Amino acid sequence: MAASIAARRLLSRATAARRVLPLASVAALAPRRFSAGASVPPQTPTPTLPPPPLEPTPEPLGSEGAGAGASSSSSSFTGTGASGAHRSSPGAAAGARRQAGAGYQEEQEKVLRASLLHVPRMGWSESAMVAGARDVGVSPAIVGAFPRKEAALVEFFMDDCLQQLIDRIDAGEGEQLKTLILSERLSKLVRMRLEMQAPYISKWPQALSIQSQPANVSTSLKQRAVLVDEIWHAAGDAGSDIDWYVKRTVLGGIYSTSEVYMLTDNSPEFRDTWTFVNRRIKDALDLQKTFQEAAYLAEAMGAGVGGTVQGVLNRVFQNRSP
Amino acid sequence: MTLRAAAAARRLASCTRQQSVVLGSQAEAAHLLAPGMAAGSPRAAAAFLHSHATSFGYKQVREEEKSKLVGNVFSSVASSYDVMNDLMSAGLHRLWKDRLVSKLSPFPGMKHLDVAGGTGDVAFRVLDSIKSVSRRAVGGAISDIEEDTHIYVCDINPNMLNVGKKRASERGYNEEKCLSWIQGDAEALSFEDGSMDGYTIAFGIRNVTHIEKALAEAYRVLKRGGRFLCLELSHVDVPLFKQIYDVYSFSVIPAVGELVAGDRQSYQYLVESIRRFPNQENFAQMIQEAGFERVEYENLVGGVVAIHSGLKL
Known part of the structure; x- marks a missing residue:
């Protein structure tokens, strides 16, 4: 997809x-x-747009602080996940990671689309997203993994x-x-x-x-x-x-x-x-036309006044020349 | 070499690489060796590895022994567990658990498993969070689902579970039909495949003999879209703070343990087990190897604790 x-x-x-x-x-x-x-x-x-990231990094915590006295920093982990003796090649690992990221994006899109059906009744809320997740057959716990919950739903819409x-x-x-x-x-x-x-x-x-x-x-x-x-x-x-x-x-x-x-x-x-x-x-659009007409008028007036002044100056200098 | 031994060796090697651990002395490990085997010999090392050695703090013990030793520690500290948590973290552990639950985003109708949560700290918070969501819900739109909510508290130690049950009755959670207390092992959970929406483990995975097994079990019991969250004491990387934290850990905590709980050794083990635990990146790698996606971690208080999360898809 x-x-x-x-x-x-x-x-x-x-x-x-x-x-x-x-x-x-x-x-x-x-x-x-x-x-x-x-x-x-x-x-x-x-500008050339960069390719989309393989796995979106988590967004800033925003209003959800870590609580008083608990300073926090978050990080997204994107290791290759190759285990055992046979390590997959970097290309294969990246491919697997891209596939995993795509899987998450696809599930997220399905959940958000299904959630929109519940918005008229439940509002732009986590409750609507939970109901949407149930509709598509995934655990509603997935909603907790969406970076900014309700905002994700509005942005998707x-x-x-x-x-x-x-x-x-x-x-x-x-x-x-x-x-x-x-x-x-x-x-x-x-x-x-x-x-x-x-x-x-x-x-x-x-x-x-x-x-x-x-x-x-x-x-x-x-x-x-x-x-x-x-x-x-x-x-x-x-x-x-x-x-x-x-x-x-x-x-x-x-x-x-x-x-x-x-x-x-x-x-x-x-x-x-x-x-x-x-x-x-x-x-x-009428205002734009008015502005344009005003601009043309100013231009014309400027040209007219400029021409008059220039004519006067020319005459003055012509008279003064021997 | 068996896979389990290889995993243990790999864990030991990674700990050495991080320089965040001091390996136990040969004398401490000597009791595991067969008679007539020199402690420093390669044959001794091989035999030690084949005995499925694991760490108990800085000591090397047989895997079979670790769960018994950890059990003894928690049986010993169960009665003073809450007081000691408050003293050791200056009450911050409450905020850390609040943060864990807020990241989980509990919802009505949730089937949740809290492992190594005998005291019920996390379970009560999850329950309260679900109730507050229900109260905010539009016109009872989810009251029908609320009945499906069930929180399972699983702990290997019956003494810890008893503390939790006692606290539940004190706080009026006894009437809750959606709260179950189960004695069980994180490495062999008694729940069906794909039966849980959420899995949390707070300050518990460090004490598990095979972390990989516990992670595999977490993955197994979660539904598609289910989330794994782990709150654990981790590794501080801030230079000056690290030194202060080390002094506090090795000098203050065991002394307070002796003073309040009358048990220095258990708290010495606690501190040592933190240093033996994989750092944030390595643990995240382990979670990913267990099959989880969107693996992330959040450091709190400069890495004193970290919340790791993963998603099953």
């Missing part, structure tokens, strides 16, 4: 010719299942939604988008992504609070940055000017405010939220 995912990722990278998100923090991410980012801003070389969004765009919705104007394209993509949260909306405030915990903030921001970049890329933005950052910052703000608006929306099928999204995106 892991191999097929890797193959699919390579294929999607090759066909879509997607480039890497330029934010240093995001570039540092090991590649996930989805294509990590879309377009590159000015003067930013495309975010990654999975992004992958679904990319799959839908690649499966043909991308073609339909081409017939729409930019504001409609962006609105549709934001809506597609927010609709994925609809089944979990009653528990989404809990997810937001988990994401805002200090230990989880950086991953949360990276995930949102990648999401916003994918949306711009799918909307057809291939710009490489200074607007690159502005566009992503503005859309990130719109996405976050829409997400919060959605929590208080009681209209049927979140109609008010979609209206809100449409308006905000239109406003942002």
Whole structure:
């Protein structure tokens, strides 16, 4: 399974010719299942992403301290595990280790996916993860081995939604988008992504609070940055000017405010939220146009004033010349 | 050379490499040799190895003798075990056990085995943790599963189990149907394959004759996805702290043992057995060789204790 995912990722990278998100923090991410980012801003070389680690090292303990007076340090052990007289070659040992790591990743993904079914009832909690583990037939004790428990579940959901969004765009919705104007394209993509949260909306405030915990903030921001970049890329933005950052910052703000608006929306099928999204995106693009027009005006005025001053100076100097 | 003897030899060699151990004198080992065999001769060494020698502190003893000697130690200290733990660790052992249980993440419906846990310290914490999870659970969503919760406390020493049972009744755990006290050996557990969600052993694996066997048994009884956690006194690597810790270990602990428990030798053994135990990396290697994945360890108080964990997949 892991191999097929890797193959699919390579294929999607090759066909879509997607480039890497330029934010240093995001570039540092090991590649996930989805294509990590879309377009590159000015003067930013495309960084080469490192291969994913064979066995993920444990994450910082975060809020779980070792207790007063018990200073702690943790370490992950990745020995070859070859025992007896016949020691396996380093290559074989590494292969076995990679396989073991893949086995864990696969089990983790199965458990987290099954856990999502229990989130509407149990929330983004260990209880949901325990129920998910039971569903897939592994001991729920495995949940204790996940680095940041509930945060792992929320992060998995975010990654999975992004992958679904990319799959839908690649499966043909991308073609339909081409017939729409930019504001409609962006609105549709934001809506597609927010609709994925609809089944979990009653528990989404809990997810937001988990994401805002200090230990989880950086991953949360990276995930949102990648999401916003994918949306711009799918909307057809291939710009490489200074607007690159502005566009992503503005859309990130719109996405976050829409997400919060959605929590208080009681209209049927979140109609008010979609209206809100449409308006905000239109406003942002209109504002961008206004800024551009202001810039052109300033440029023109500058050119005009400059021309006038230059003309006056020329005359002065011409008169003074013998 | 038998596999067991080879393992013992390998353990001895690794201990020598770490320079964290002082081997017992030849005089101490001499009683194991056949009559007329010089203590220093190669033949004597071979015979010693074939007798399945193991360590009891810094002494070399026959494997059959070790469990008896360890049994005597714990029978001797059982009554003053709690007081001595508090004195030796300045109460920190409570925090270490809390950390062990928080890493375990117990859940309602859990089948858990606590080995060498006769006093019930870890078992009570696991039980309390499960109860608190149940209280936090949404609208009794897991109350039906709660009945399946079962914690087994396994210890080879009946005196230690008696201490645990007594404490259970004092703390009101006697009514708990989910708590079972079983006399058993970590190297030959009486539980079925794949029957446990969790396995903990706190300050116990050091006293096992064959660590590899105990780890293999832990792997056997765990379900797929089950976790192994071991809290054990380990090796300090911080230079200045190491010297202070050594002085404290070899001078203070045995003296306190004599003063409080009236038993210097047992606490001398305790200190020596810590030094003979494999260091963090070597023990992690042993856990991995037993078949566990995601093997990690966490040092507490600069390596005075370490929590090793592994996952069965």
